[in-house]
Amino acid sequence: MxxxxxxxxxxxxxxxxxxxxxxxxxxxxxxxxxxxxxxxxxxxxxxxxxxxxxxxxxxxxxxxxxxxxxxxxxxxxxxxxxxxxxxxxxxxxxxxxxxxxxxxxxxxxxxxxxxxxxxxxxxxxxxxxxxxxxxxxxxxxYRNRVQVHVIKLIAPSQTLSLKKVNEVMGNRAGKVRQFIVEKGNRDDTDSITIELKRTSGAQAKQILEQLLTIDGVQEDASSQ
Known part of the structure; x- marks a missing residue:
């Protein structure tokens, strides 16, 4: 004992x-x-x-x-x-x-x-x-070697959907591996995570620039 x-x-x-x-x-x-x-x-x-x-x-x-x-x-x-x-x-x-x-x-x-x-x-x-x-x-x-890139965005609520992302990306729409929408820091915003597959760093940057052309969409500063 x-x-x-x-x-x-x-x-x-x-x-x-x-x-x-x-x-x-x-x-x-x-x-x-x-x-x-x-x-x-x-x-x-x-x-x-x-x-x-x-x-x-x-x-x-x-x-x-x-x-x-x-x-x-x-x-x-x-x-x-x-x-x-x-x-x-x-x-x-x-x-x-x-x-x-x-x-x-x-x-x-x-x-x-x-x-x-x-x-x-x-x-x-x-x-x-x-x-x-x-x-x-x-x-x-490892993810970088297999060319997986993650884009994090902040957008007004219900502004950015998977359909909208596919439209903006055009022929690159098939590169979206995962699309996650969460509630942002403010009630009227969404925090969006987009995981891209088979994408180089340069391509990921181009896709990000395309998405930022949508009204109200900004890159998540906390991910930088």
């Missing part, structure tokens, strides 16, 4: 490891940021401790067995509602999958800390940070 101090140390370590991953998400201004990741990690750690050591008195009873994995399994499945929230928060646009995955892995880190697997928990935190921070530039390089 662990002492109270040892349990508190596990909770503090879970908070620390969760905060490291949460800071990376907070830096990108995602809804699930520092506090959310810390809470998930500490909460799952606490549940693991309770599952492992919270029923010691019951074990003294005849024909009683303890299965700590049952609570752990419930945490893994239950964390899905937070992950879904980080995705659905952006309406019909499928974004936030990486944040949802980070919440899921933070829950796993909390469980491993609660189970006393300190080295594995720390190693997993380091690996996750490498994936979130170091792999992203590599992802961008």
């Amino acid at each position: 662990l002492t109270d101090w040892e349990m508190c140390i596990r909770l503090l370590l879970a908070a620390l490891l969760g905060s490291l991953i949460g800071l990376e998400r907070e830096r990108l201004l995602w809804a699930a940021g520092l506090r959310t990741h810390m809470l998930v990690c500490v909460g799952s750690c606490l549940l693991m401790i309770v599952s492992s050591f919270g029923f010691q008195d019951a074990l003294a009873m005849a024909h009683t067995e303890l299965d700590p994995s049952r609570v752990a399994a419930q945490v893994v499945s239950g964390i899905g509602f937070l992950g879904a929230g980080s995705i659905l928060l952006r309406g019909e646009v499928i974004r936030g999958l990486t944040t949802a995955a980070s919440l899921w892995t933070v829950a796993a880190i909390g469980l491993s800390v609660g189970g006393g697997l300190y080295v594995v928990s720390t190693a997993a935190t380091f690996i996750i940070l490498v994936i979130l921070i170091a792999i992203k530039p590599m992802e961008r390089v």
Whole structure:
């Protein structure tokens, strides 16, 4: 049986490891940021401790067995509602999958800390940070190599549609790989993301210039 101090140390370590991953998400201004990741990690750690050591008195009873994995399994499945929230928060646009995955892995880190697997928990935190921070530039390089370009625009609400974009682009309309419309910073504006496939940098620039000729359409300054 662990002492109270040892349990508190596990909770503090879970908070620390969760905060490291949460800071990376907070830096990108995602809804699930520092506090959310810390809470998930500490909460799952606490549940693991309770599952492992919270029923010691019951074990003294005849024909009683303890299965700590049952609570752990419930945490893994239950964390899905937070992950879904980080995705659905952006309406019909499928974004936030990486944040949802980070919440899921933070829950796993909390469980491993609660189970006393300190080295594995720390190693997993380091690996996750490498994936979130170091792999992203590599992802961008790969996209550039396969000639995928992203154009971000701001336009008055309901001004720019996929049909309108295709009309402006003419014979280049087939290059639109993804067209995403989100609510802008103001109620009367839309934030539009257009992903182009098989397009060189020069072609992407020409397409951007064509789109900017539409009344009210501006390039999103935050993407520059």
